[in-house]
Amino acid sequence: MGSFVSTQTEEGWKSDARHAMEAGRFCVICGGPFDIEGNVYTNDPKDPRFQWLYDLRLLGDVRDANNHMIASAGLIATNQSEIPDIFLSEPALFNETASGYFRVAGQTQGEIWFEALSYGTGYGTLFPLHAACITTSCRAIEHHQSRRRNGKRNHALAILSRLLNTRFAKRNSHADDSCEVNDLFSLCSYSPVYGPRSVLAMTRLEWWGGEYDRFYTDPSDESGTALFVQDVLRASPLDTLDCSYPLRVTRQPERLERLPTELLDEICLYLPVQSVIALHRTSKALTIRIPLDTAFWRNSLRDGSLHPHIWDLDTKWIEHQLPQSDVLSLDPAASWDWKSVAKLLAKKRFPVSGRDSRLVDVPNAFWNRCRIWATIEEALQEQDAAKSSMSQ
Numbered sequence: 186m187g188s189f190v191s192t193q194t195e196e197g198w199k200s201d202a203r204h205a206m207e208a209g210r211f212c213v214i215c216g217g218p219f220d221i222e223g224n225v226y227t228n229d230p231k232d233p234r235f236q237w238l239y240d241l242r243l244l245g246d247v248r249d250a251n252n253h254m255i256a257s258a259g260l261i262a263t264n265q266s267e268i269p270d271i272f273l274s275e276p277a278l279f280n281e282t283a284s285g286y287f288r289v290a291g292q293t294q295g296e297i298w299f300e301a302l303s304y305g306t307g308y309g310t311l312f313p314l315h316a317a318c319i320t321t322s323c324r325a326i327e328h329h330q331s332r333r334r335n336g337k338r339n340h341a342l343a344i345l346s347r348l349l350n351t352r353f354a355k356r357n358s359h360a361d362d363s364c365e366v367n368d369l370f371s372l373c374s375y376s377p378v379y380g381p382r383s384v385l386a387m388t389r390l391e392w393w394g395g396e397y398d399r400f401y402t403d404p405s406d407e408s409g410t411a412l413f414v415q416d417v418l419r420a421s422p423l424d425t426l427d428c429s430y431p432l433r434v435t436r437q438p439e440r441l442e443r444l445p446t447e448l449l450d451e452i453c454l455y456l457p458v459q460s461v462i463a464l465h466r467t468s469k470a471l472t473i474r475i476p477l478d479t480a481f482w483r484n485s486l487r488d489g490s491l492h493p494h495i496w497d498l499d500t501k502w503i504e505h506q507l508p509q510s511d512v513l514s515l516d517p518a519a520s521w522d523w524k525s526v527a528k529l530l531a532k533k534r535f536p537v538s539g540r541d542s543r544l545v546d547v548p549n550a551f552w553n554r555c556r557i558w559a560t561i562e563e564a565l566q567e568q569d570a571a572k573s574s575m576s577q
């Protein structure tokens with residue numbers, strides 16, 4: 186990943202997204218606002234594709250939620266979290282031109298008003314977040330936990346709340362620029378390789394050029410992913426002239442290697458995909474006995490076991506309209522290089538230029554999902570590395 190540098194505002198110019206951030210009325214995960222009225226000049230804020238930006242929740246500790254309640258008139262807010270001490274509000278309302286507070290319906294009637302992203306000594310804060318960003322983040326957290334060996338599992342929502350609060354407290358104690366205390370994931374930075382990390386880092390020219398569009402696309406929208414993967418696959422025919430040297434076993438099989446193929450196949454069905462790959466690499470005998478053929482890569486992509494940020498990929502539909510091998514008995518996967526597609530789709534950050542030509546038309550929703558996933562994943566890795574260096 187390239188180095189990130191903070192953007193400087195140009196001659197005092199700031200986008201409305203940046204103003205929203207400085208007022209604490211933005212989503213700290215994606216950098217997007219909750220109201221784009223007057224923000225995106227060439228688009229209609231009522232356009233259905235922008236409505237995910239208006240679907241928000243408040244997340245934090247129960248104690249912090251109480252501390253951030255501005256007006257309740259005796260009403261009680263419904264907590265949708267089933268985790269002790271964690272507060273997740275029902276859908277909240279926000280209007281940039283109104284009070285500036287977040288409004289949530291009470292359990293009986295009326296509204297409860299909350300402020301957010303403000304700091305009280307000794308306490309955490311309450312985070313307004315897009316529902317789609319919470320869902321994407323929790324999926325990334327669950328995947329991160331699943332890869333830990335002997336790690337104790339915790340609720341993804343609780344981990345997300347703690348991650349945000351830890352970074353918020355750190356930024357508040359160290360940030361030099363008071364305007365950027367809310368920037369928990371360097372969303373105001375600009376990479377020479379990957380471009381702006383969020384709308385908050387966009388220049389005026391980029392803004393006028395409509396480059397905010399991909400940042401403002403619903404990351405949970407999966408409608409374009411299958412078509413995109415189909416295009417990538419179409420550009421990845423299998424090399425039928427593969428001249429790689431066939432492997433030969435030079436010693437007698439031992440232990441697992443001696444199991445019947447049917448039994449090995451059955452074992453692999455119950456193993457995580459990373460374990461199957463590891464087993465395949467254990468010895469020449471197992472490399473031959475557990476072939477990671479193109480059907481293996483396709484099936485691993487289909488059920489999300491290989492790349493959890495791609496879920497429910499309809500590989501049957503993807504293969505259906507593509508030209509197939511002349512040999513009818515062959516699996517359709519035999520005609521296409523699913524392995525190369527799987528390798529390409531492992532990327533979650535896409536360079537602005539010089540990228541693989543198959544990635545030129547990445548759909549905006551998929552691009553935004555990858556960006557949000559990578560933001561949380563990188564933060565978790567950073568947190569693990571910090572814990573590991575402290576324990577040494």
Ligand SMILES: [Zn+2]
Binds near residue numbers: 212215
């Ligand atoms: Zn968001």
